Amino acid sequence: MRTYPYSVSGERVTVHVPESPTDLDAFRAWVTEAAARGALALDTETSGLDVYSDHFRLRTVQFGDAWDAWVIHFERGGIFADAARWVLNVLRPRVLIHNAPYDWLVLDQHAGVPLEQLAPLTRDTQIMAKLCDPRQPSEGGVGAGLKPLSAHYVDPDAADTQAGLHQVFAEIGATRETGWARIPLTHPLYNLYAGLDTAYTARLYPALSAELSRIGVRRLLAEYEHELARICAVMQRTGMVLDTEYTRRLDDELSDQAARYAAVAARYGVANVNSTAQLAAALAGMGEELTERTASGNPKVDKSVLLRLADLDLHTWEPLGTRTPNPLADAAVRSKRAGKWRASYVETFLRTVDSTGRIHPMVNTLQARTGRMSITRPALQTLPSRDQMIRRAMLADEGHVTFSCDFDAVEMRVLAALADVTRMKAAITAGNDLHDFTAELVYGPGFTPHHRTICKSVGFGKVYGGGVTTISRQSGAGRAEVAHAIETYDRVYPEIRRFAKRHERIARANGMVTVTLTGRHLPLDPQRAYAVTNYQVQSAARDVLGQALIDMDGAGLLPYLRLPVHDEVVGSAPAADAAEIVREIERCMTTSLGGVPITAGAKIGKRSWGSLYGADY
DNA sequence: GTGTTAAGCGCC
DNA sequence: AAACGGCGCTTAACAC
Numbered sequence: 001m002r003t004y005p006y007s008v009s010g011e012r013v014t015v016h017v018p019e020s021p022t023d024l025d026a027f028r029a030w031v032t033e034a035a036a037r038g039a040l041a042l043d044t045e046t047s048g049l050d051v052y053s054d055h056f057r058l059r060t061v062q063f064g065d066a067w068d069a070w071v072i073h074f075e076r077g078g079i080f081a082d083a084a085r086w087v088l089n090v091l092r093p094r095v096l097i098h099n100a101p102y103d104w105l106v107l108d109q110h111a112g113v114p115l116e117q118l119a120p121l122t123r124d125t126q127i128m129a130k131l132c133d134p135r136q137p138s139e140g141g142v143g144a145g146l147k148p149l150s151a152h153y154v155d156p157d158a159a160d161t162q163a164g165l166h167q168v169f170a171e172i173g174a175t176r177e178t179g180w181a182r183i184p185l186t187h188p189l190y191n192l193y194a195g196l197d198t199a200y201t202a203r204l205y206p207a208l209s210a211e212l213s214r215i216g217v218r219r220l221l222a223e224y225e226h227e228l229a230r231i232c233a234v235m236q237r238t239g240m241v242l243d244t245e246y247t248r249r250l251d252d253e254l255s256d257q258a259a260r261y262a263a264v265a266a267r268y269g270v271a272n273v274n275s276t277a278q279l280a281a282a283l284a285g286m287g288e289e290l291t292e293r294t295a296s297g298n299p300k301v302d303k304s305v306l307l308r309l310a311d312l313d314l315h316t317w318e319p320l321g322t323r324t325p326n327p328l329a330d331a332a333v334r335s336k337r338a339g340k341w342r343a344s345y346v347e348t349f350l351r352t353v354d355s356t357g358r359i360h361p362m363v364n365t366l367q368a369r370t371g372r373m374s375i376t377r378p379a380l381q382t383l384p385s386r387d388q389m390i391r392r393a394m395l396a397d398e399g400h401v402t403f404s405c406d407f408d409a410v411e412m413r414v415l416a417a418l419a420d421v422t423r424m425k426a427a428i429t430a431g432n433d434l435h436d437f438t439a440e441l442v443y444g445p446g447f448t449p450h451h452r453t454i455c456k457s458v459g460f461g462k463v464y465g466g467g468v469t470t471i472s473r474q475s476g477a478g479r480a481e482v483a484h485a486i487e488t489y490d491r492v493y494p495e496i497r498r499f500a501k502r503h504e505r506i507a508r509a510n511g512m513v514t515v516t517l518t519g520r521h522l523p524l525d526p527q528r529a530y531a532v533t534n535y536q537v538q539s540a541a542r543d544v545l546g547q548a549l550i551d552m553d554g555a556g557l558l559p560y561l562r563l564p565v566h567d568e569v570v571g572s573a574p575a576a577d578a579a580e581i582v583r584e585i586e587r588c589m590t591t592s593l594g595g596v597p598i599t600a601g602a603k604i605g606k607r608s609w610g611s612l613y614g615a616d617y
Numbered sequence: 618g619t620g621t622t623a624a625g626c627g628c629c
Numbered sequence: 630a631a632a633c634g635g636c637g638c639t640t641a642a643c644a645c
Contacts, residue, residue, distance in 0.1 A: 384628080
């Protein structure tokens with residue numbers, strides 16, 4: 001047995017590393033006793049983050065409490081792997097995990113410990129921490145990592161085990177990328193740090209529990225978040241089928257396209273279309289006037305500027321016929337788009353696909369400061385939606401079709417409910433088109449489609465906190481017209497402004513924290529207190545989707561779900577049963593909030609996700 | 618090589 | 630009086 005002593009909060013913590021059958025007996029004896037006393041902290045060390053790749057290895061599984069940590073060398077297999085499995089499959093203690101979905105999936109895939117079995121035993125200290133403060137470090141939050149949280153809640157001198165290991169990686173000639181796989185299993189610091197993480201997690205748990213009670217976050221909210229984490233981890237495990245052949249072809253096509261247009265740009269002296277400085281200089285040399293500036297004062301040459309110079313419509317890219325197209329701007333914007341789509345989407349698909357042809361995107365259930373989820377590796381929430389070509393790469397399972405079910409204008413409905421907007425609620429309940437209804441209130445029965453567009457933009461402006469400038473830019477209407485629309489809008493729906501004012505005042509009295517319907521505590525930036533309406537609405541809409549996901553799981557629909565996308569779910573269903581499954585999903589997404597009906601509508605496509613956006617397969 | 622910032626662009 | 634909310638990812642450019 002190797003043992004490594006360390007000091008946490010002035011107390012001795014011992015990291016034990018069993019090396020023999022006798023050592024493992026001691027480990028089992030300790031686990032049995034410790035599990036009888038309370039929950040055990042659990043952690044894993046792995047070769048990387050690509051849980052579903054063929055070269056992924058589960059290296060160690062660690063168990064600990066506040067004073068002792070045990071590092072089990074799972075990678076050695078045999079009695080070592082058996083010991084770890086015994087704890088989780090036979091003893092089944094309550095466990096504390098920091099960022100549990102990752103360890104659930106690792107143990108599910110590589111240790112034969114089903115996620116469905118481990119999840120109900122788990123308390124996730126990262127979920128608890130994010131409920132205490134959902135902000136990222138860049139926004140003034142503590143940070144969701146074990147190190148910053150330990151330093152904040154447990155011991156100011158908490159070891160930065162990640163940074164410590166990065167240093168070790170450098171010493172053995174490895175990088176941050178390769179170190180996790182290459183570091184020898186017996187490296188003393190590797191074992192010390194691996195063990196310490198469980199000791200910190202074990203100490204974080206009571207501290208976070210106390211903090212949640214102190215600030216008054218409901219227990220129910222934490223339980224709901226753990227359920228959602230499990231549901232989304234199951235979706236991640238299932239993953240989506242990638243049309244690999246199509247994706248490879250697309251990769252080549254986009255690559256050609258990017259190169260072809262880059263060659264055109266090169267003729268105008270732009271060696272690199274992604275260099276804004278080069279583009280700006282060349283365009284200026286052609287006599288174009290670049291009047292817009294970036295935040296740092298440089299000439300702005302983004303997509304909207306380039307499309308205007310190329311005489312193309314901002315959305316459709318159709319020729320406008322308003323000026324002589326600038327050939328450099330045209331080539332640059334086309335080359336950049338092809339390059340961006342290839343690098344951000346197509347290449348990530350090919351890089352992350354597993355050997356069975358599936359993609360397992362990571363779902364971060366509490367990523368945004370409003371509670372919204374994010375999806376990474378790849379970022380499947382952000383695929384181009386105007387063109388089907390990227391989504392065409394993602395398929396439903398063999399014999400299945402892709403479906404999507406999205407809420408109808410959920411943010412406006414949530415706003416109507418939260419702010420109790422009488423006329424808006426009545427219109428929604430009556431089944432009227434909300435923007436038509438608003439346009440009639442604002443402009444009278446003779447309102448035009450243009451008026452409707454303005455009212456729609458003003459509605460978005462209310463949700464996002466936008467002013468005259470942004471609403472005018474977004475709707476294409478003149479400033480005066482927009483200003484008048486906002487004024488009238490506020491008169492016909494006075495409750496929205498009242499809601500904003502009231503919540504701003506309460507937040508100020510409450511340390512700049514606004515509390516949502518579900519009891520989420522959202523810190524506001526003092527200089528952006530107006531964002532309170534958006535936070536309330538966005539967060540409540542997220543929880544409407546979260547509750548729907550829980551209801552879908554309860555109805556046995558989870559096997560058909562693939563992705564949550566803010567106000568929609570995407571899934572895969574056997575072609576013959578799709579209509580029925582989608583009906584059930586619509587039912588789970590149909591609810592009401594504060595007397596406002598929340599409805600959802602589904603679309604059933606062909607096999608590819610792109611078929612819902614016009615693709616023919 | 619690794620890390621950071623600015624700029625840009627994709628989505629809801 | 631005015632205030633565009635929330636993300637992830639890539640490249641360029643630069644610092645160390």
